[in-house]
Structures are given as C-alpha cells and as structure tokens.
Amino acid sequence: MNFVALKMLIGDRAKYIGILIGITFASLLITQQSAIFTGIMSRTFATITDLPTPDVWVMDEKVQYIDDIKPLQDTELYRVRGVEGVEWATPLYKGLLKARLSNGNFQSCVVIGVDDATLIGAPIQMVDGRVEDLRQNDAVIVDERSAKGKLARVLPDGSRAPLRIGDSLEINDRRGVVVGICKVSRTFQSQPVVYTTFSRATSFAPRERKLLSFVLAKAKPGVDPLELCTRISAATGLRAHTREDFKWITMQYFLKYTGIPINFGMSVLLGFLVGTIIAGQTFFNFTLDNLKHFGALKAMGATNGRLVRMILLQALLVGALGWGMGVGGAATFGRLTSTTELAFRMPWQLLAISGGVVLIICSLSALICIWKVARLEPAIVFKG
Secondary structure, three states: OHHHHHHHHHHOHHHHHHHHHHHHHHHHHHHHHHHHHHHHHHHHOHHHHOOOOOOEEEEOOOOOOOOOOOOEOOHHHHHHHOOOOEEEEEEEEEEEEEEEOOOOOEEEEEEEEEOOOOOOOOOOEEEEEOHHHHHOOOEEEEEHHHHHOOOOEEOOOOOEEOOOOOOEEEEOOEEEEEEEEEEOOOOOOOOOEEEEEHHHHHHHOOOOOOOEOEEEEEEOOOOOHHHHHHHHHHHHOOEEEEHHHHHHHHHHHHHHHOOHHHHHHHHHHHHHHHHHHHHHHHHHHHHHHOHHHHHHHHHOOOOHHHHHHHHHHHHHHHHHHHHHHHHHHHHHHHHHOOOOOOOOOOOHHHHHHHHHHHHHHHHHHHHHHHHHHHOOOHHHHHOO
C-alpha cells in the first residue's frame, strides 16, 4: 500500500511539484526570517558574549540593558571585592566615543576598557598581535571587520587600506596606536569595537565624575553565581546578574521596546499562511483527482485506517522534501550573506521549530484530505 501511495503522489507531476513549491517556500521564508531575527537578537548582547570569564555583572540598579550605561563610583569596585564569595572583581568601561580617521571624518566606536593589571575582559580571539601589548603607551586593539571597513586608512588616491599594527587613530582627540587586531561578535548597531585598558579608556572619555560602567566578578569555587548575585545586591545596593541572565534581560528589552518582533513575526506568519494555503489547496485537489483510486481500494477491502496512513505518508514525504529544500535554501542564503552586515544565525533549535511548523502545515493539509476520503463511498468507482 505504501508503494501505491507514493506512486499515486509522484504520478501526478504537476500537483506533486505544486505541493513541494508551497512547502519549500513556506519553509524557506519561515527559516530565513527567523534566522535573521535570531541573528539580530544575538547582536544585542554581543559584548556579554565576548566576555566569557566573569560569572557576574554588577551595575547601577537602574540599568535596563547592556548599552544603558549608568556609571558607578570607583569605590563600588572595592565594595564588590569585599563581598563574601567573590574570588576577584575588575572594572570595565564601555562607552560610545568618536574616532577621527586619517581623512578627517569621524566614526563612532564602542570603546571597551579592561582591567589594567589582569586584562580581564580583553578579546579572546586575536588575529594579529598580542593582548599583553595593551600595556604599551596609547595602545588599542581594533576588531578585524572594522579595521578592513569603517576604520580603514584612506590613501592619497582615495582607496582604502586596512588598519595594521603600528597605525594610529584619534579617539576624542587622544592618540591611539593599534597594537593588535581581534575578532569579536558584531554589535547591534555594527559599530567598530576598540579595546584598551581601563585607565586609558577613561582618559579617552569626556571628563565625568563617574566613569566605571560595570564591575565584573568571579565566584569562588563552590559558590553558586546566582547566590553570589544576591549577596552582592544585599551588601552594595547595586544590581548583580549572572552572565546568562544579563543576556536575557538585554534581549527582553529589545523584544519589548522595539518593533523587531512584530516585523519578523508578520513575515513568519505570512510564510505559514501561504504555505498552508498552497499546500492544502493543491493536496486537496490531488485527493479529489484520486478519489476513484481510493474508492477502488476501499471496494477491495482497504480500511479507512489504511487509507489514512497512505495520505499521511504522502503528506510526510512532501513535507520532508519541502522542508529540506527550504532549509537548504535558507542556509545557502545565510552563507552567501555571511560577509555582509546582515544578521543571520541558524541554531539547531531554529531548525527544529521550522520542522515543527512544516509538520503542522502538512498535518492540516492531510486532515482535509482524510475527512474527504473517510466519507468516501466505495460505489464511486462504479460511477461513470
């Protein structure tokens, strides 16, 4: 019976291809838009992602997300260090400062200042140079993408050359010498990322009474980071979050206060509706054209349960093929745009979700056909 079901499906080439196109388009649109949405959301907490060493982030109690900087007094660092269960605590500066390029133009950069002594918070992946070179005079490390793009040197003929070790740039009228090139996660606004020491970053920044953005802390062995957050908050009156919690809080802010979820949600819903309508209509027409065959099978003794299994097999086959082609198309799109500014991230959870959506589309399409076949009278095969 399974062979008969597959032969019936593939035998009608036009409708078979039509069903495949509908499911493929739905799968492609759902997966692609969801992957772009996931990529954008992952960029919102890119700075946290690039700092895997600390367990706890300590901040002002009014901070809503990673870019909502509300500076702390320098003395807060020592108060955090004095909390029981803290193995170490280091300062972190994060600010958006203007860099003056060689052609006189200005470019806003995310400047991150890490602890002078330990360099905790410095980039993990170095393309060229060493992290330890940050201790040199006026030293900065620039991310690779910006060194080749927004911060590239402008040559006399108008062409652009990537920043290299030894080149310099001005940050808020202060000289910075490039001592390294690193790889970092792209930020939400795709701004260049510049690393330096905390003391140098505060000298780059406009003068303010408070310049400590965050305190990064590590829990002692055997101390639960969540428990440590509670201790720090109770002892200092500041907010303390684990790394993963701070990621989620940052993402929640963008989900709540921006139109990103609605925009991408509409695209995903459109893909679902289009896929359901095309696949359902085509699959239903396919069933109508084959009613006599189903009637003949009933007249030969096939039960409704057997016919239902045949229809489900047909639906699952086109669903699996359509989902595979749609996901493959989305993955190819992501691969081709990987060097652009487009955000695209496709984890396995996203594939599972898109597969579940396609399964729902195929199930809805199959239910319509099952209802028609279940009410079918075998005598239809004898009608002219």
